[in-house]
Amino acid sequence: MAQMISKTCMFCNTTHEFKVRSMDVERLNSGEHIQNCMPYLSAGERELLISGICEPCFDSTFDDEEDDIDE
Helix, strand or coil: CEEEEEEECCCCCCEEEEEEEHHHHHHHHCCCCHHHHCCCCCHHHHHHHHHCCCHHHHHHHHHHHHHHHHC
């Protein structure tokens, strides 16, 4: 059975909705890695569920850190 879940980005306050399988939510809540129980979500959608930061905000916030490693 599928269910809708919503998550609001803590940076931009945009609410995103996802359709997920109920059994996958149970698996996630039991400690299984999100990429294993919800591979049908994009990496950005999974990140929002994990950290509370949507993909555009994550990219704009942490994009410069990768450049610092090369220097």
